[in-house]
Amino acid sequence: xxxxxxxxxxxxxxxxxxxxxxxxxxxxxxxxMASLMVSQFEGKIYPVHPSLPEIRGLQVYPSIKSVxxxxxxxxxxxxxxxxxxxxxxxxxxxxxxxxxxxxGFKEAKTEVGTQLxxxxxxxxxxxxxxxxxxxxxxxxxxxxxxxxxxTPEFSLxxxxxxxxxxxxxxxxxxIAPLAMEEGVGMSKIIGLGNRCNVDFADMLDYLxxxxxxxxxxIYIEGIxxxxxxxxxxxxxxxxxxxxxxKAGKFGAKDxxxxxxxxxxxxxxxxxxxxxxxxxIIGANSSTELLDIANALAVCPLPKGKKxxxxxxxxxxxxxxxxxxxxxxxxxxxxxxxxxxxxEELLPPLSMRSNPIDMGPAWYDSEIIxxxxxxxxxxxxxxxxxxxxxxxxxxxxxxxxxxxxxxxxVHQKPVVCCFPSPKxxxxxxxxxxxxxxxxxxxTPERAAKVLVSLVKRSQIVSSLEQP
Amino acid sequence: xxxxxxxxxxxxxxxxxxxxxxxxxxxxxxxxMASLMVSQFEGKIYPVHPSLPEIRGLQVYPSIKSVxxxxxxxxxxxxxxxxxxxxxxxxxxxxxxxxxxxxGFKEAKTEVGTQLxxxxxxxxxxxxxxxxxxxxxxxxxxxxxxxxxxTPEFSLxxxxxxxxxxxxxxxxxxIAPLAMEEGVGMSKIIGLGNRCNVDFADMLDYLxxxxxxxxxxIYIEGIxxxxxxxxxxxxxxxxxxxxxxKAGKFGAKDxxxxxxxxxxxxxxxxxxxxxxxxxIIGANSSTELLDIANALAVCPLPKGKKxxxxxxxxxxxxxxxxxxxxxxxxxxxxxxxxxxxxEELLPPLSMRSNPIDMGPAWYDSEIIxxxxxxxxxxxxxxxxxxxxxxxxxxxxxxxxxxxxxxxxVHQKPVVCCFPSPKxxxxxxxxxxxxxxxxxxxTPERAAKVLVSLVKRSQIVSSLEQP
Numbered sequence: 006x007x008x009x010x011x012x013x014x015x016x017x018x019x020x021x022x023x024x025x026x027x028x029x030x031x032x033x034x035x036x037x038m039a040s041l042m043v044s045q046f047e048g049k050i051y052p053v054h055p056s057l058p059e060i061r062g063l064q065v066y067p068s069i070k071s072v073x074x075x076x077x078x079x080x081x082x083x084x085x086x087x088x089x090x091x092x093x094x095x096x097x098x099x100x101x102x103x104x105x106x107x108x109g110f111k112e113a114k115t116e117v118g119t120q121l122x123x124x125x126x127x128x129x130x131x132x133x134x135x136x137x138x139x140x141x142x143x144x145x146x147x148x149x150x151x152x153x154x155x156t157p158e159f160s161l162x163x164x165x166x167x168x169x170x171x172x173x174x175x176x177x178x179x180i181a182p183l184a185m186e187e188g189v190g191m192s193k194i195i196g197l198g199n200r201c202n203v204d205f206a207d208m209l210d211y212l213x214x215x216x217x218x219x220x221x222x223i224y225i226e227g228i229x230x231x232x233x234x235x236x237x238x239x240x241x242x243x244x245x246x247x248x249x250x251k252a253g254k255f256g257a258k259d260x261x262x263x264x265x266x267x268x269x270x271x272x273x274x275x276x277x278x279x280x281x282x283x284x285i286i287g288a289n290s291s292t293e294l295l296d297i298a299n300a301l302a303v304c305p306l307p308k309g310k311k312x313x314x315x316x317x318x319x320x321x322x323x324x325x326x327x328x329x330x331x332x333x334x335x336x337x338x339x340x341x342x343x344x345x346x347x348e349e350l351l352p353p354l355s356m357r358s359n360p361i362d363m364g365p366a367w368y369d370s371e372i373i374x375x376x377x378x379x380x381x382x383x384x385x386x387x388x389x390x391x392x393x394x395x396x397x398x399x400x401x402x403x404x405x406x407x408x409x410x411x412x413x414v415h416q417k418p419v420v421c422c423f424p425s426p427k428x429x430x431x432x433x434x435x436x437x438x439x440x441x442x443x444x445x446x447t448p449e450r451a452a453k454v455l456v457s458l459v460k461r462s463q464i465v466s467s468l469e470q471p
Numbered sequence: 472x473x474x475x476x477x478x479x480x481x482x483x484x485x486x487x488x489x490x491x492x493x494x495x496x497x498x499x500x501x502x503x504m505a506s507l508m509v510s511q512f513e514g515k516i517y518p519v520h521p522s523l524p525e526i527r528g529l530q531v532y533p534s535i536k537s538v539x540x541x542x543x544x545x546x547x548x549x550x551x552x553x554x555x556x557x558x559x560x561x562x563x564x565x566x567x568x569x570x571x572x573x574x575g576f577k578e579a580k581t582e583v584g585t586q587l588x589x590x591x592x593x594x595x596x597x598x599x600x601x602x603x604x605x606x607x608x609x610x611x612x613x614x615x616x617x618x619x620x621x622t623p624e625f626s627l628x629x630x631x632x633x634x635x636x637x638x639x640x641x642x643x644x645x646i647a648p649l650a651m652e653e654g655v656g657m658s659k660i661i662g663l664g665n666r667c668n669v670d671f672a673d674m675l676d677y678l679x680x681x682x683x684x685x686x687x688x689i690y691i692e693g694i695x696x697x698x699x700x701x702x703x704x705x706x707x708x709x710x711x712x713x714x715x716x717k718a719g720k721f722g723a724k725d726x727x728x729x730x731x732x733x734x735x736x737x738x739x740x741x742x743x744x745x746x747x748x749x750x751i752i753g754a755n756s757s758t759e760l761l762d763i764a765n766a767l768a769v770c771p772l773p774k775g776k777k778x779x780x781x782x783x784x785x786x787x788x789x790x791x792x793x794x795x796x797x798x799x800x801x802x803x804x805x806x807x808x809x810x811x812x813x814e815e816l817l818p819p820l821s822m823r824s825n826p827i828d829m830g831p832a833w834y835d836s837e838i839i840x841x842x843x844x845x846x847x848x849x850x851x852x853x854x855x856x857x858x859x860x861x862x863x864x865x866x867x868x869x870x871x872x873x874x875x876x877x878x879x880v881h882q883k884p885v886v887c888c889f890p891s892p893k894x895x896x897x898x899x900x901x902x903x904x905x906x907x908x909x910x911x912x913t914p915e916r917a918a919k920v921l922v923s924l925v926k927r928s929q930i931v932s933s934l935e936q937p
Contacts, residue, residue, distance in 0.1 A: 033864065036862070036863050036864050039863065115819070155862060155863070156862040158861070158895065161893065172786065173784060173785060173786025174784065175782065175784020175785060175787050175788075175830075175858075176784070176786040178784060178860030178890055179787055181890075181892070182860075182861070182890040182891055182893075183890070183913070185892055186893070226786065226789060252786060252789045252790045252793060254796075290916075291787075291790070291913045291914070291915060292912075292915070316641065317641070318640065318641020318644060319641060320637070320639025320642040320690065321645055321757075323692060323718045323719050324718045327718060327719065327720045330720075353579070353580070364641075365574060368497075394641055394644030394645055394648075395622075395644065395648070396502070396608070396622040396644060397621070397622055398501075398502050422645075424644055424645045424647075424648040424649070425648055426627050426647070427627065427651050427652070429624065446758075447649070447757045447758055448645070449758070450756075
């Protein structure tokens with residue numbers, strides 16, 4: 006059985022059993038049932054509980070054995086001591102995928118916990134069962150309307166092509182609300198937990214061939230056997246971008262990471278170097294991780310590092326140029342023809358070479374359109390950064406430039422920042438985003454994203470070389 | 472006349488004239504009138520235009536001379552060549568404050584522009600007129616319902632105690648929408664423009680004594696005569712915190728800064744060092760600038776740099792600790808008594824020393840309350856960082872801990888991150904913010920803010936030493 010088929014029973018199941026399903030709000034089995042129901046999962050749902058007759062209108066089965074059909078995925082949220090026997094029953098039933106939410110294994114740092122984890126890992130390996138967990142919040146696959154987690158609200162995340170593989174469930178609970186807030190579409194959200202027989206490498210390998218995943222985000226604190234992950238990652242980044250956030254830079258929390266998922270955090274710097282070598286793009290914060298992934302999912306890649314910075318207000322234009330230069334991009338010298346055209350368009354009282362301050366014409370859509378057109382067509386320009394803030398005199402601007410800004414026009418990425426008061430330019434921004442333009446709330450975030458697009462482009466080019 | 476009284480005619484005028492008021496959407500005088508009207512300014516408004524009889528229901532005067540009353544503030548948005556004669560009329564009328572929106576002065580880099588600016592500066596100095604500008608978007612004082620700018624939507628910014636002095640109007644158009652989005656309250660928003668006779672130093676001096684300003688943000692690209700600004704700033708930071716964002720780190724944009732406001736950007740590093748020496752807190756991005764100012768306006772200052780990091784999900788707790796340690800804060804060793812109490816409360820399977828992972832008890836409000844109580848009372852703890860993400864099982868948590876988290880309880884700052892899906896924990900967060908707790912969208916932002924609170928505390932302590 007290929008890795009892909011194995012994991013499809015977890016991410017695209019036809020039937021799911023919830024072992025430990027409950028009607029008691031204080032039990033995770035209650036929330037797991039709620040998640041499955043609100044996600045409008047279209048497959049079969051089999052709640053398993055020793056005595057309850059019915060949960061949320063569904064028939065309850067006293068054990069997984071008594072479920073009349075095949076079960077693809079079992080979500081387990083019983084107490085830890087019961088897990089081995091439950092797993093045994095799952096094996097008997099032919100279950101191939103398990104999401105094991107229960108905690109109290111290796112992360113407990115007790116002899117019992119460690120033994121229990123070793124025991125279930127051995128059982129799962131023998132029975133060809135893949136376990137996400139233990140000690141996980143679960144997994145979500147928005148493309149299958151599957152919320153196999155204890156948090157129903159994950160189903161509110163917009164559907165898209167970015168998947169997250171995380172060593173921390175808490176981090177998933179941070180990223181999903183950010184994605185909702187920013188309107189960033191996600192595909193799979195995976196909390197690896199203690200990784201008893203499914204690790205980063207397995208998930209990267211699976212997502213590399215997942216048609217619903219275009220960009221992979223990973224959040225990692227530190228793992229044993231990181232080499233295998235990096236070997237796999239080096240292959241995966243040939244196909245799809247991976248963006249990574251590494252936590253645990255300093256010493257004080259090695260213990261915390263240990264307690265959290267049962268592994269000592271490795272040396273931070275080694276990870277950062279290994280990211281580089283494997284073609285993984287490193288992010289410096291959770292915001293940056295999502296920002297970069299979003300752009301990689303939406304934008305074409307720039308052919309090189311020559312950027313044109315256009316702003317209707319010079320200050321933020323300077324800020325964007327700063328970030329670009331700080332990270333090795335080139336504020337490109339425009340072609341003579343472009344310069345000539347810009348000098349026709351803009352009065353001499355503005356900065357007409359790159360960065361271009363369209364300040365004196367900030368409320369004149371026609372001039373701004375002319376500048377965008379000239380700059381986009383310039384062979385010395387690989388990408389555009391564009392800043393324009395709302396002021397009531399330029400209200401029509403965004404609508405006027407929508408078509409021109411579409412990345413498709415010149416196959417060059419356009420990364421924008423359009424600050425506007427609440428309720429203004431909403432529809433205009435929506436249309437731009439739909440047409441492949443990415444928009445960020447600050448000039449620094451926009452420029453940082455472009456830096457990563459260039460980085461990805463360099464990674465891709467280096468692979469293409471013989 | 473004291474500096475304060477002089478500038479009060481600009482920021483707290485009883486009567487405002489708009490010279491160049493217009494009914495034509497394509498003229499800035501149209502938007503300036505709109506701004507004054509929507510801000511519900513309670514003083515007198517006198518539109519001035521040579522021929523129009525009425526604008527927005529208000530009587531129009533053919534010149535400022537013909538206005539029957541005293542005029543405190545004149546907003547001027549006529550073309551540049553007319554400005555000297557208009558200024559002359561203002562002097563004759565006894566106007567003391569001018570917001571000069573018109574562009575085409577020193578920033579135009581033409582002989583005419585430079586001469587014009589020198590001319591009006593000399594006129595203003597002779598007549599004791601203070602000019603904000605030229606080449607500015609204007610100023611806003613939310614405490615006086617005064618929007619003397621060409622963007623009416625500035626009046627949507629929440630009212631609070633943070634003032635912004637900016638070399639760039641475009642930057643003001645970035646910060647105000649961010650403040651609206653984040654619910655950060657502002658006081659005065661000032662675009663200095665070309666600074667013909669009002670510069671950073673004057674505004675810092677004025678805001679130092681402004682009862683409606685608790686924290687001052689500055690955005691600076693580079694100015695001539697920066698020494699005077701830093702001398703004044705060193706005095707002001709004894710009274711109030713100043714947070715600064717410096718743009719123009721790299722060379723390519725020196726020209727852009729020049730064009731923008733008529734001054735060459737100075738060397739970036741010199742500014743950064745001078746910030747430090749003047750007790751100014753430096754920010755690295757626009758988001759950070761606003762985040763830090765917000766915390767300084769709301770939180771008590773920590774007595775020292777010993778932080779307790781509490782998280783209901785270890786991953787983001789590690790991230791927060793990372794940021795703290797990276798910036799020299801101390802993840803403090805808890806007192807024996809605190810440790811004992813925490814060990815009673817939390818099961819051994821969690822990290823019970825600092826950072827504290829309350830993971831295994833993340834849905835148990837009583838345990839979390841106990842931990843907060845123990846840690847807050849610890850003399851080895853100067854401040855708290857607290858992270859808890861929403862998951863449906865912990866929905867009641869935020870309500871349960873509101874009272875405990877209030878900074879007032881222990882006079883220690885509490886900086887939080889509470890990620891939650893759209894529509895959840897809204898009211899709980901509002902109450903917390905009202906009671907002096909600051910909440911940020913990511914653990915990195917929360918931790919970065921705490922770093923700055925500690926920095927401000929160190930600045931204050933160093934001043935108190937003999």
